[in-house]
Amino acid sequence: MVFLLYNKVLLRILVAICGIGVGLATWQYLALSSAKLGRQGMVDAFAIISFVIAAWLIMLTAEVVDNHYVRAFACLSMLLGCGVSYKWIFVLDGPTLRALPGGPQGMSIVTLGFMLALLLSLFMFVILVMRLVRDKQNLGRLPNAAERMDQVLAGASTSAASAMKKPAELEPIPLDSSPITAASSSSAITPAPAQSDRTPAPVSKLVGIGGLYLGTEFDLGPGEHGIGRADAPILLDKDNQVSRSHAFITVDDAGMASLHDNGSTNGTFLNNQKVDKTDLCPGDVIRIGTTQFRLEGRS
Known part of the structure; x- marks a missing residue:
């Protein structure tokens, strides 16, 4: 448990993997949307996936400032971003995109990247909240x-x-x-x-x-x-x-x-x-x- 709560290297590795997931989801979603509606489809798709991209950029900022409160906020932003974009990507656009040539494979990659970012953000958020609660409990405590x-x-x-x-x-x-x-x-x-x-x-x-x-x-x-x-x-x-x-x-x-x-x-x-x-x-x-x-x- 101490290894998980007090290992910044592990957190940065998870942020990097989360970024890979965001990149995969963005690449395939934009490609499929462009194949469906051309330039306008790509613009609309980027507007939808931008919630997730912005959340990952906040994660990078949190690593620069090296603050666990900002890290927790970044993970929460990612969870909210995934929640906002999920309906558009998988419910509204998903069935149409899957019908395109190469659509099933492309949407599988979108799903993999999206879920990777979502689950890792949830895992990091739980770890960070536990860490912050533990530190608050220990603040000022003198040993017996x-x-x-x-x-x-x-x-x-x-x-x-x-x-x-x-x-x-x-x-x-x-x-x-x-x-x-x-x-x-x-x-x-x-x-x-x-x-x-x-x-x-x-x-x-x-x-x-x-x-x-x-x-x-x-x-x-x-x-x-x-x-x-x-x-x-x-x-x-x-x-x-x-x-x-x-x-x-x-x-x-x-x-x-x-x-x-x-x-x-x-x-x-x-x-x-x-x-x-x-x-x-x-x-x-x-x-x-x-x-x-x-x-x-x-x-």
């Missing part, structure tokens, strides 16, 4: 430490696992003592400074402790590490709540790091507090989109 502990220990390195074996060692994240708790509605909209009792120290990597990238590790060497949904060293392309260029982490030669929000739509959170720019410490929890990362120190 007790429920996630076994998964974190299994996916993290030996040093990270040893640091989290004892619940008492999770104290550097005093979420409950924070004036803004995970249940507070203002935590998602009110920027707040980082907690004062944190101890700056060199960092080594990010470890996913919740969300879509649970167990995933990203090394933090010296330099700038972009975080985003496209063209970023820390690539979170499966999370629709992450902006294209969401945030970045800078690490100096000594391993000291700082977090910078890059004007993201949904914000960047450190220890359950929204931040624009702040220094980082080992043990900090960073939330980007629906995923939480724990910052690991150097061993």
Whole structure:
């Protein structure tokens, strides 16, 4: 299910196949209509099939802007376009076109291309709606430490696992003592400074402790590490709540790091507090989109 919901390559392949179906249906329908009524028949046929062509062009636009809401709208447009043109192509013109020389074979190709575009659009629409609903449900959800502990220990390195074996060692994240708790509605909209009792120290990597990238590790060497949904060293392309260029982490030669929000739509959170720019410490929890990362120190 994750492969279907979070695979943009698959969606683009389906859009391409859908375009092939639209092309086949258009080619044969125009050819048969031209054979029946000449130039005027071709013009009328193009006006009818243009609903489907326009819907596929919206699909291409959705891939350019890389937005699932636009993709869902494009699929819905294709379904509506097929619904509008179906009566004209198959009910009104179909019987006459089938009677032409080569008509049965031509209409079979029209039917194949038309149904291919229709069924693929319906399939993609269902996938996209499920994806958007899932992302809305996960937006802002913080992981339960007790429920996630076994998964974190299994996916993290030996040093990270040893640091989290004892619940008492999770104290550097005093979420409950924070004036803004995970249940507070203002935590998602009110920027707040980082907690004062944190101890700056060199960092080594990010470890996913919740969300879509649970167990995933990203090394933090010296330099700038972009975080985003496209063209970023820390690539979170499966999370629709992450902006294209969401945030970045800078690490100096000594391993000291700082977090910078890059004007993201949904914000960047450190220890359950929204931040624009702040220094980082080992043990900090960073939330980007629906995923939480724990910052690991150097061993």
